[in-house]
Amino acid sequence: MSVYAKRREKLYDWMARESIALVIFEDAEKRRDASVRWLSGHPHDAMLFLSVEQKSLLVPWDINQAKLFADVDLAVPYSEFSRHPLMAAAGAAEQFRLPKGSKVEISPATSYPSFLKYVEALDGFDVICRERGIWAETERLRAFKDEEEIGIYRKAAEITNTVIDLLEKHVRSGKIKTEADAAVFIEIEGRKRGCEGTGFETLAAGPERSFGIHAFPPYTGAPFGGKGLSILDFGLKFAGYTTDVTLTFANSPAAAQERLLALTERAYRLGLSMTENGRPAREIAAAVDALFGKSKKTMPHGLGHGIGLEEHENPQVRNRDDNEWILEPGMIFTLEPGLYDPVHGGCRLENDILLTESGPEILTKARIIRL
Amino acid sequence: MSVYAKRREKLYDWMARESIALVIFEDAEKRRDASVRWLSGHPHDAMLFLSVEQKSLLVPWDINQAKLFADVDLAVPYSEFSRHPLMAAAGAAEQFRLPKGSKVEISPATSYPSFLKYVEALDGFDVICRERGIWAETERLRAFKDEEEIGIYRKAAEITNTVIDLLEKHVRSGKIKTEADAAVFIEIEGRKRGCEGTGFETLAAGPERSFGIHAFPPYTGAPFGGKGLSILDFGLKFAGYTTDVTLTFANSPAAAQERLLALTERAYRLGLSMTENGRPAREIAAAVDALFGKSKKTMPHGLGHGIGLEEHENPQVRNRDDNEWILEPGMIFTLEPGLYDPVHGGCRLENDILLTESGPEILTKARIIRL
Numbered sequence: 001m002s003v004y005a006k007r008r009e010k011l012y013d014w015m016a017r018e019s020i021a022l023v024i025f026e027d028a029e030k031r032r033d034a035s036v037r038w039l040s041g042h043p044h045d046a047m048l049f050l051s052v053e054q055k056s057l058l059v060p061w062d063i064n065q066a067k068l069f070a071d072v073d074l075a076v077p078y079s080e081f082s083r084h085p086l087m088a089a090a091g092a093a094e095q096f097r098l099p100k101g102s103k104v105e106i107s108p109a110t111s112y113p114s115f116l117k118y119v120e121a122l123d124g125f126d127v128i129c130r131e132r133g134i135w136a137e138t139e140r141l142r143a144f145k146d147e148e149e150i151g152i153y154r155k156a157a158e159i160t161n162t163v164i165d166l167l168e169k170h171v172r173s174g175k176i177k178t179e180a181d182a183a184v185f186i187e188i189e190g191r192k193r194g195c196e197g198t199g200f201e202t203l204a205a206g207p208e209r210s211f212g213i214h215a216f217p218p219y220t221g222a223p224f225g226g227k228g229l230s231i232l233d234f235g236l237k238f239a240g241y242t243t244d245v246t247l248t249f250a251n252s253p254a255a256a257q258e259r260l261l262a263l264t265e266r267a268y269r270l271g272l273s274m275t276e277n278g279r280p281a282r283e284i285a286a287a288v289d290a291l292f293g294k295s296k297k298t299m300p301h302g303l304g305h306g307i308g309l310e311e312h313e314n315p316q317v318r319n320r321d322d323n324e325w326i327l328e329p330g331m332i333f334t335l336e337p338g339l340y341d342p343v344h345g346g347c348r349l350e351n352d353i354l355l356t357e358s359g360p361e362i363l364t365k366a367r368i369i370r371l
Numbered sequence: 372m373s374v375y376a377k378r379r380e381k382l383y384d385w386m387a388r389e390s391i392a393l394v395i396f397e398d399a400e401k402r403r404d405a406s407v408r409w410l411s412g413h414p415h416d417a418m419l420f421l422s423v424e425q426k427s428l429l430v431p432w433d434i435n436q437a438k439l440f441a442d443v444d445l446a447v448p449y450s451e452f453s454r455h456p457l458m459a460a461a462g463a464a465e466q467f468r469l470p471k472g473s474k475v476e477i478s479p480a481t482s483y484p485s486f487l488k489y490v491e492a493l494d495g496f497d498v499i500c501r502e503r504g505i506w507a508e509t510e511r512l513r514a515f516k517d518e519e520e521i522g523i524y525r526k527a528a529e530i531t532n533t534v535i536d537l538l539e540k541h542v543r544s545g546k547i548k549t550e551a552d553a554a555v556f557i558e559i560e561g562r563k564r565g566c567e568g569t570g571f572e573t574l575a576a577g578p579e580r581s582f583g584i585h586a587f588p589p590y591t592g593a594p595f596g597g598k599g600l601s602i603l604d605f606g607l608k609f610a611g612y613t614t615d616v617t618l619t620f621a622n623s624p625a626a627a628q629e630r631l632l633a634l635t636e637r638a639y640r641l642g643l644s645m646t647e648n649g650r651p652a653r654e655i656a657a658a659v660d661a662l663f664g665k666s667k668k669t670m671p672h673g674l675g676h677g678i679g680l681e682e683h684e685n686p687q688v689r690n691r692d693d694n695e696w697i698l699e700p701g702m703i704f705t706l707e708p709g710l711y712d713p714v715h716g717g718c719r720l721e722n723d724i725l726l727t728e729s730g731p732e733i734l735t736k737a738r739i740i741r742l
Contacts, residue, residue, distance in 0.1 A: 111480050214432075
């Protein structure tokens with residue numbers, strides 16, 4: 001049984017327990033849903049229908065690509081439904097001979113106006129759209145990486161680490177002089193080593209721009225690696241899965257900049273020391289916030305987040321009331337403390353952690369590099 | 372008055388006519404809304420509140436960046452609302468002293484579960500979420516580029532055309548040999564000339580992969596420009612606005628490939644000849660579909676689309692019942708006929724057209740290049 005069929009099986013069980021007859025996933029522009037790829041292997045632009053009768057139907061935008069990538073019971077081109085999601089949904093209900101009155105669950109990302117249209121198009125069925133339904137279950141399952149995924153991550157991390165070493169070398173030698181030099185270097189070296197690309201737009205912010213959490217534009221022709229603090233945040237995507245690391249280059253840092261760096265490194269070590277199975281993720285983030293607070297500093301973002309087919313997945317590692325995630329084996333997530341000062345610039349240190357039965361394994365080797 | 376204030380003024384008029392007291396825009400991960408930038412200058416990650424009293428409030432994720440980019444009446448950091456959209460919304464209602472019972476309009480992209488939460492958080496107000504409301508009006512207004520935007524597009528097109536010429540030169544000379552060579556070249560040359568980056572991930576598909584409408588991965592280390600058909604689809608983003616062009620490189624095409632190329636060029640000329648003020652956009656797309664149909668070919672995507680702060684904006688230029696767009700002066704859109712064959716590969720020709728009072732002006736110079 002393929003890895004995709006195994007994943008679907010878990011959802012079929014859940015559907016049976018919850019009496020859901022049909023689930024509709026959609027991956028489309030502005031409504032990206034990586035669960036389609038996770039469940040079918042098809043990398044993008046498709047609707048995926050799962051029936052409680054344990055059948056899967058993919059409706060891809062590009063049937064030629066589906067033939068190459070998709071592992072499903074049946075694939076029907078989107079054009080057969082006039083490229084319209086509501087027609088595809090009605091078609092799937094017919095294909096699966098869904099009894100009237102059956103429960104059909106749609107994504108909680110479905111807009112309110114679209115929800116009303118689904119209710120109309122699936123007249124006679126019970127359309128369900130909720131946050132704590134099958135999407136939450138799918139995203140919960142995706143937080144636990146299976147052996148295939150962990151194998152992919154080891155490879156992705158290996159490439160990322162090679163590129164980190166090369167970046168350090170070339171910033172030191174002066175071959176990488178600008179933000180664009182760094183960003184383009186990552187694109188080239190990652191793809192050369194078999195990556196699909198970067199997992200998100202690389203953020204390279206030289207000393208003049210590192211004060212921004214997410215500098216805008218993400219990279220420019222501005223100098224990188226000169227006197228002060230430069231931030232480089234990137235991920236490489238291998239077989240669908242992205243790493244996410246941040247390096248800080250500190251060139252002759254002034255005393256105030258040294259304090260930012262030292263505090264960030266201390267926060268990183270604190271976070272790592274608390275990372276263990278059974279720990280509520282929120283506790284770690286709260287401890288780091290408290291550490292920064294003692295120095296009258298505030299970190300304007302969460303401490304970390306799960307990674308996977310998407311840049312931001314579960315578990316959340318942030319200090320918010322509604323964060324109920326407990327760290328468990330199989331989870332892969334970032335720890336990324338950072339501090340940003342409008343005058344002195346910013347620094348961030350981010351690595352990817354795999355939690356195993358025997359504790360945390362730091363997959364990536366990002367660091368603060370003193371030039 | 373700034374260009375942003377002028378744009379907001381048009382919406383205030385509309386709000387007054389429709390008795391909408393407050394409008395809430397949100398640009399966030401997975402819920403991108405370029406209207407925030409269009410209305411405030413702030414490039415990303417923020418909520419924007421417009422009150423019918425003609426006041427604007429920006430709640431940015433990064434207040435340091437807002438100070439540099441935003442042109443609004445008031446900016447308050449997101450952290451003051453515990454980085455929570457519902458708290459920011461309630462805060463804005465308080466800030467503007469909104470009378471109970473007032474109408475508050477939220478984006479039609481708001482999910483059904485979030486809609487219910489907004490209704491709860493804005494208790495006492497009338498929360499409106501509809502497709503044909505202020506979002507449709509904002510997107511309608513964005514389809515008509517003002518002088519500032521047309522100026523930006525002339526510059527973006529100039530850079531794009533320079534890069535197109537360089538691409539042709541380097542594919543011919545053999546300096547560009549792989550898909551990644553072509554894609555990375557565009558990144559570097561665009562940014563070198565002042566672009567923010569590419570408007571979307573460049574799609575470079577060599578002869579082995581050009582059969583896909585949108586090849587996956589978008590580019591790899593595979594050969595580009597060798598015998599057969601290679602497609603290169605890219606856009607350069609200048610001051611927020613993206614171009615969108617597609618070149619096809621045809622190297623010693625076989626007879627079947629020549630037929631695809633000739634038919635695509637014919638479709639492009641037909642589309643262009645029908646492009647005029649007052650013409651329903653759907654008519655052009657229907658004529659091209661009919662032309663392809665006569666040769667028993669099907670184009671698996673729309674003929675074109677508006678461009679702007681986003682890759683896909685209004686007007687739509689597609690052959691669908693619900694496409695009611697009429698072409699008018701100030702619109703900038705693509706024409707991009709293409710044909711894809713699993714055996715012979717694909718070809719597409721795409722340029723950006725500005726419609727002026729005196730007719731269409733082809734801004735970009737993409738072409739089918741025979742090697």
